[in-house]
Amino acid sequence: MSSPVSNLDNSSTSCSTLNTNTNLTNDSTSSPTSYVSLLDSCETPDGPVLSLPQRATLNLSRTLNTLRQWSSRTLKYTRQLFQERIGHVLPTQDIELEQNIQLLRETKRHYENVLNEARQMSFYFSGLLQTQRSLGESFSELQRISGSSDDLVDQLVRNSQCQKTLALNGDSLLRKRIFYFYFISK
Secondary structure, three states, rough: OHHHHHHHHHHHHHHHHHHEEEEOOOOOOOOOHHHHHHHHHOOOOOOEEOOOHHHHHHHHHHHHHHHHHHHHHHHHHHHHHHHHHHHOOOOOOHHHHHHHHHHHHHHHHHHHHHHHHHHHHHHHHHHHHHHHHHHHHHHHHHHOOOOOHHHHHHHHHHHHHHHHHHHHHHHHHHHHHHHHHHHHHH
8 A cells, every 4th residue: 555655756746747837838826826726736735746536535525524514513403493392492592683573574564564555545546547537538528519608618628638637647657656666566
């Protein structure tokens, strides 16, 4: 069985030729800039040259260490959760965080209430616009069939134009409100 030191000596010549080839194409410093280039260059951050099996072992040990830390944290969390559910320990609570969560829930409820009221107002406003349109049409019809004085006809024409203009401007306002509600409710 060969020792890691002998592998280190044998691979140093092949890696040094690899490094000289990379230095010929790249005029920057010989130190690698990323983890991938670190593995490709056969160098470690400390400087010794590693063989391919040594690099694989190093990578495997890092992966196992990460897995070990994750499993330890998960086990602690699961144990605490299980003990809370069966009643052996009191549930973990952060009073300040719970108060902030409650405040956010109340704020959300108020915003939803405002949004519902605004939608209801838009519904009623839409009905008002329909009434203004029909009033404008009624004034126009009265102006056509009325053979009365010019003053009355003039008033009917002005009222008809006013109601139609109000309905037209109200439609643009209603479209903008619907656009606003669409993005608020997302």
